[in-house]
Amino acid sequence: MFGGLKEKLLAARNRLSGSIAAAETQTAAPDQAAYTPAPGSGTNARVQKGAPAAGPTFVEKMKVLITERELVVSEKNIVDALAELEMTLLESDVALPVTDAIIAHVRTGLVGKHRKIGESVDALVLGALKDALLEVLGKGFDLSAYIRSHGRPVKILFTGVNGTGKTTTVAKIGAYLKEQGFTIVIGAGDTFRAGAIEQIGVHAGRLDIKIIQHQEGADPSAVLFDTVQYALSHKIDVVLADTAGRFHNKSNLMNQLDKIRRVMKPDLIVYVDEAVAGNDAVTRAAEFDRAVGTDAVVLTKADMDSRGGAAISIAYTIGKPLMFLGVGQAYDDILPFDPTQVVDELLGGS
Amino acid sequence: MLDNLSTSLKDALKKLAGKTVVDRAAVDELIKDLQRALISSDVNVKLVMALSKAIRTRSLEEELPKGTNVREHVLRIVYQELVRLVWASTEVKLEPQTILMAGLQGSGKTTTTAKMARYFQKKGLKVGVICADTFRPGAYDQLATLCQKINVPIFGNPEATDARQIVKDGLVTLKDDELIIVDTQGRHALEGDLIQEIIDLNEITKATHRWLVIDAALGQAASEQARRFHEAIGIDGVIITKMDGTAKGGGAMSAVAETKSGIVFIGSGETIEDLERFNPDGFISRLLGMGDLKALAERVEQASIAEDVDVNAMLKGKFTLRNMYKQLEALNKMGPLKQIMSMLPMGNMELPEGVYDVTSTKMVRYRILMDSMSPKELDDPALINSSRMQRIAHGAGSTPDEVRELLKYFKMMQRTLKTMRGGGGKFDMQRLMKRFSGLR
Numbered sequence: 001m002f003g004g005l006k007e008k009l010l011a012a013r014n015r016l017s018g019s020i021a022a023a024e025t026q027t028a029a030p031d032q033a034a035y036t037p038a039p040g041s042g043t044n045a046r047v048q049k050g051a052p053a054a055g056p057t058f059v060e061k062m063k064v065l066i067t068e069r070e071l072v073v074s075e076k077n078i079v080d081a082l083a084e085l086e087m088t089l090l091e092s093d094v095a096l097p098v099t100d101a102i103i104a105h106v107r108t109g110l111v112g113k114h115r116k117i118g119e120s121v122d123a124l125v126l127g128a129l130k131d132a133l134l135e136v137l138g139k140g141f142d143l144s145a146y147i148r149s150h151g152r153p154v155k156i157l158f159t160g161v162n163g164t165g166k167t168t169t170v171a172k173i174g175a176y177l178k179e180q181g182f183t184i185v186i187g188a189g190d191t192f193r194a195g196a197i198e199q200i201g202v203h204a205g206r207l208d209i210k211i212i213q214h215q216e217g218a219d220p221s222a223v224l225f226d227t228v229q230y231a232l233s234h235k236i237d238v239v240l241a242d243t244a245g246r247f248h249n250k251s252n253l254m255n256q257l258d259k260i261r262r263v264m265k266p267d268l269i270v271y272v273d274e275a276v277a278g279n280d281a282v283t284r285a286a287e288f289d290r291a292v293g294t295d296a297v298v299l300t301k302a303d304m305d306s307r308g309g310a311a312i313s314i315a316y317t318i319g320k321p322l323m324f325l326g327v328g329q330a331y332d333d334i335l336p337f338d339p340t341q342v343v344d345e346l347l348g349g350s
Numbered sequence: 351m352l353d354n355l356s357t358s359l360k361d362a363l364k365k366l367a368g369k370t371v372v373d374r375a376a377v378d379e380l381i382k383d384l385q386r387a388l389i390s391s392d393v394n395v396k397l398v399m400a401l402s403k404a405i406r407t408r409s410l411e412e413e414l415p416k417g418t419n420v421r422e423h424v425l426r427i428v429y430q431e432l433v434r435l436v437w438a439s440t441e442v443k444l445e446p447q448t449i450l451m452a453g454l455q456g457s458g459k460t461t462t463t464a465k466m467a468r469y470f471q472k473k474g475l476k477v478g479v480i481c482a483d484t485f486r487p488g489a490y491d492q493l494a495t496l497c498q499k500i501n502v503p504i505f506g507n508p509e510a511t512d513a514r515q516i517v518k519d520g521l522v523t524l525k526d527d528e529l530i531i532v533d534t535q536g537r538h539a540l541e542g543d544l545i546q547e548i549i550d551l552n553e554i555t556k557a558t559h560r561w562l563v564i565d566a567a568l569g570q571a572a573s574e575q576a577r578r579f580h581e582a583i584g585i586d587g588v589i590i591t592k593m594d595g596t597a598k599g600g601g602a603m604s605a606v607a608e609t610k611s612g613i614v615f616i617g618s619g620e621t622i623e624d625l626e627r628f629n630p631d632g633f634i635s636r637l638l639g640m641g642d643l644k645a646l647a648e649r650v651e652q653a654s655i656a657e658d659v660d661v662n663a664m665l666k667g668k669f670t671l672r673n674m675y676k677q678l679e680a681l682n683k684m685g686p687l688k689q690i691m692s693m694l695p696m697g698n699m700e701l702p703e704g705v706y707d708v709t710s711t712k713m714v715r716y717r718i719l720m721d722s723m724s725p726k727e728l729d730d731p732a733l734i735n736s737s738r739m740q741r742i743a744h745g746a747g748s749t750p751d752e753v754r755e756l757l758k759y760f761k762m763m764q765r766t767l768k769t770m771r772g773g774g775g776k777f778d779m780q781r782l783m784k785r786f787s788g789l790r
Contacts, residue, residue, distance in 0.1 A: 087395060090389055090395050090570075091395045091396075091570055092570065093392075093569035093570045093571070095390070096386060096389060096390040161567075161592070161595060162456075162458070162592060162620075163455075163456030163457060163458055163565060163591075163592070164456060165455065165456055192620075193492065194491065194492040194493075194494075194495035194496050195460075195488035195489060195490070195491035195492025195493070195494075195495060196488060196492070197488070198487065198488035198491040198492075199486065199487045199488025199489070199491075199492075200487075200488075201487075201488075202487030202488060203487055216495075247592070247594060247595040247596075248595070248596070249594075249595060249596055250594075274456065274565075274567075276454070276568055276569055276571040276575075277565075277567045277568065277569055277597075278392030278567060278568060278569025278570065278572075278597070278600065278601055279389075279390045279391065279392050279569065279597075279598070279600075280392070280566070280567040280595065280596055280597035280598070281567065281569075283596045283597075284567075284595065284596065287596075300456075301454070301455060301456070301538070303538070303540065304454065304538040304539075304540065304571060304575065309569065309570070310569065329455075329485065
């Protein structure tokens with residue numbers, strides 16, 4: 001999914017390096033000619049004032065000084081390139097406040113930085129961008145390691161707004177964990193949406209996973225409580241609890257979710273959102289985190305040609321790790337998320 | 351729903367208020383705020399750039415009409431350009447037709463299909479629904495359950511795998527129905543097979559309309575997806591779903607610009623009635639904080655309750671429990687309070703958060719409690735002491751705590767109305783209420 005973002009980031013990176021390199025030649029050229037006025041950093045101005053009166057010896061002295069001194073990247077050098085980077089991030093669905101934060105991070109990483117003339121411009125820019133993105137994306141989340149290191153059953157509750165793909169994700173994670181040799185039970189906690197119980201039932205049947213379900217309209221807390229009881233008495237490793245999609249601004253539904261949390265006491269609360277979501281991703285991730293808490297995030301529909309900005313936005317807003325990416329309609333279309341790999345890939349390796 | 355966007359836009363416009371000469375710097379600043387506002391509402395970045403360029407040029411070049419100030423001048427241009435952006439309202443004809451639903455996974459096609467069936471059914475058409483989603487488990491059950499509730503015939507087969515065959519059979523079975531809605535599987539533009547499938551379905555059904563369902567939260571991907579769907583089957587209308595969340599629907603705006611179509615419906619809730627016709631003027635008006643009275647009018651008309659709300663009493667400041675009872679009754683028919691409030695031209699008025707927290711179930715409980723009060727108590731809630739509370743609670747099968755809660759809510763409503771009256775100035779409650787009551 002990060003294809004588009006990668007392309008754009010590469011372009012932006014080239015722009016940034018270009019701007020700094022241009023600033024460099026600008027600084028160097030007038031110093032040697034000593035007379036041509038040039039727009040540039042404050043150092044230039046001083047050189048121009050001093051140079052005409054001083055004569056050749058002074059110019060020679062300056063040459064030595066310049067080749068050995070460090071170059072200071074000024075804000076002016078990179079302002080255009082940063083504006084372009086900003087557009088890039090916005091076009092890639094990174095939410096506005098998050099974009100602002102990343103730009104600020106890159107700017108402080110670059111501006112005022114002393115750099116020897118020999119040092120590669122590219123490395124400098126790359127470093128700043130990489131730092132910024134890694135800081136935002138944080139660490140990944142290894143689910144199987146978590147389950148191995150915790151008491152059974154590990155109870156995982158899935159939350160999110162309507163239509164993000166919670167039910168499909170529950171099925172996919174069920175298949176993933178089953179492959180790893182864990183025993184699983186699914187709780188059909190979406191008792192509201194018509195057809196939801198049938199949907200998760202069919203998935204569970206296909207994957208040969210035990211499912212606990214009540215009828216439509218039942219109390220989801222009760223369903224999930226029963227699921228946990230079943231897991232306890234049958235020594236099952238993992239409980240996957242599906243819930244109905246709900247909007248974060250519906251206080252009654254959020255209270256219901258809170259009740260579910262109190263009743264089933266999940267070990268992990270996994271927030272599911274779609275990779276194609278725009279700025280609202282930030283608002284709702286924050287609201288869910290505030291209302292019931294979030295331990296890890298799953299992003300679905302990453303195979304739609306999204307630029308992956310939602311991943312960056314959500315991770316930045318709630319500071320919780322991304323666990324999986326959903327990348328298709330088959331059960332094995334789910335990828336554990338590795339931030340360093342993604343960032344490396346985004347910035348073209350090295 | 352469009353709260354944040356309009357707040358920041360309003361701030362930007364405020365900076366221009368009172369100016370009589372077009373000030374380049376101020377216009378630039380407004381454009382910048384406008385850009386940020388639209389981008390944070392998920393409108394496509396390129397679209398925003400084009401739009402803001404047009405607004406800037408027009409604001410600086412067009413002569414200031416006599417008797418207007420710069421704010422009005424720029425506001426008018428912003429308004430016109432935004433209206434141009436959402437194109438025209440797609441007409442919904444009440445005649446025999448076939449509608450093909452298209453959209454990404456999880457955008458709300460199935461729910462919207464049922465809501466549309468209900469909408470057209472209420473308008474007096476004979477509606478039939480075909481479920482062509484052969485992929486997602488439970489899709490047929492979902493649609494069947496929803497249609498059963500409103501007595502709309504549905505054709506589908508959860509066992510079959512060939513959507514094309516289902517649609518062919520369905521068209522034969524439902525040939526007596528005037529309006530047929532074909533619900534399809536969710537797909538995205540990169541899935542070649544599925545795109546081919548919907549192209550085929552379009553040919554089989556000879557659909558009158560091909561409507562694209564867009565999640566209000568969809569981001570920058572909206573343009574690209576809409577373009578490809580448009581290339582495949584020629585989208586002639588867009589439906590925005592999940593507008594009851596906090597998403598602003600900018601993605602739908604991009605989709606509309608991309609398909610050169612209009613927004614047909616807005617889905618704004620989980621029940622089958624939560625579907626309203628889209629009105630571009632109203633949409634933009636709401637965007638600019640002018641209030642969307644037209645959409646409210648449709649709502650009021652549907653619930654036909656205008657006469658129930660005693661506007662005069664509320665205006666005079668005699669807001670009693672009796673008024674609240676009527677209000678709750680009316681609101682129950684009209685939908686959540688917040689939805690209604692967001693349609694009124696309140697401008698930047700802040701209502702206390704608690705006012706919205708009363709859910710529909712709570713409203714029902716409150717009404718039951720009020721049913722157990724005496725007429726005197728209804729007229730003068732101050733009478734209610736703890737022994738009366740006990741009696742009311744007994745009569746309603748409730749607890750005195752709930753009675754107290756109700757009284758607290760009543761006081762909050764009373765205060766809110768008082769501040770609305772006292773607002774004065776820009777916001778004229780009297781006029782608003784007149785319009786509100788004139789809607790019947």
